[in-house]
Amino acid sequence: MVGDRIKEIIQTLPPGVKLCAVSKYHPSSLIQEAYDAGQRIFGESHVQELQQKQALLPNDIEWHFIGHLQTNKVKYIAPYVSLIHSVDSIRLLNEINKQALKHNRTIPCLLQLHVAEEETKFGFSTEECMAWLQTREFLNMPGIAIAGIMCMATNTDDEVRIRKDFNTAHNFYLQCKAAIPELAQTMTICSWGMSGDYPIAIEEGSNLIRVGSFIFGEREY
Numbered sequence: 001m002v003g004d005r006i007k008e009i010i011q012t013l014p015p016g017v018k019l020c021a022v023s024k025y026h027p028s029s030l031i032q033e034a035y036d037a038g039q040r041i042f043g044e045s046h047v048q049e050l051q052q053k054q055a056l057l058p059n060d061i062e063w064h065f066i067g068h069l070q071t072n073k074v075k076y077i078a079p080y081v082s083l084i085h086s087v088d089s090i091r092l093l094n095e096i097n098k099q100a101l102k103h104n105r106t107i108p109c110l111l112q113l114h115v116a117e118e119e120t121k122f123g124f125s126t127e128e129c130m131a132w133l134q135t136r137e138f139l140n141m142p143g144i145a146i147a148g149i150m151c152m153a154t155n156t157d158d159e160v161r162i163r164k165d166f167n168t169a170h171n172f173y174l175q176c177k178a179a180i181p182e183l184a185q186t187m188t189i190c191s192w193g194m195s196g197d198y199p200i201a202i203e204e205g206s207n208l209i210r211v212g213s214f215i216f217g218e219r220e221y
């Protein structure tokens, strides 16, 4: 079942687009099923839940953190997390840098952009984000690599609006690489698209989709 869903998605992905299977709130047994079908990248959004699953499940899983991350919890995931999608403040970036260095690691990070209409979503504005990148401070932060941009579209059925949000993020990504040549090498990831909108996201430049309910079914909260 879960394995069939994974294969169904993988078949439709253009070359170069990867799937992060969002397993938050789903039991380790379902993650193991997806793993057995060949899936290796999983996304979680709560530190404690991720800790428990990471300890139980195979070592070659690439764990992605996709939820709002509190600074005081970075230390728990720093030893093993392979990508943090949801970096929404410079303070958080500084903490990730510090914790990564304790483990002799460089943790790839995506800067989360706020492009959606809702006010409650976390993330940088394009202006804030560009202003910080222009300082080149990241060049003095060997514990992090600015690996790309992440966003969530407005929660709506309006395809035009969703497309516009993704397009804003994609243009910003291209603009960063053009304006800051030091980023061109490391910055390669565009993370957008969930169960309801990933086909549009791919058309609008995504190369890492984060799909949960389509694979694992509805979550129990």
Ligand SMILES: *Cc1c(COP(=O)(O)O)cnc(C)c1O
Residues within 6 Å of the ligand: 022, 024, 045, 066, 067, 152, 194, 195, 196, 210, 211, 212, 213, 214
């Ligand atoms: C839960 C979640 C997803 C997956 O959403 P689905 O609609 O279940 O595919 C993707 N990204 C983030 C940041 C999430 O929190």
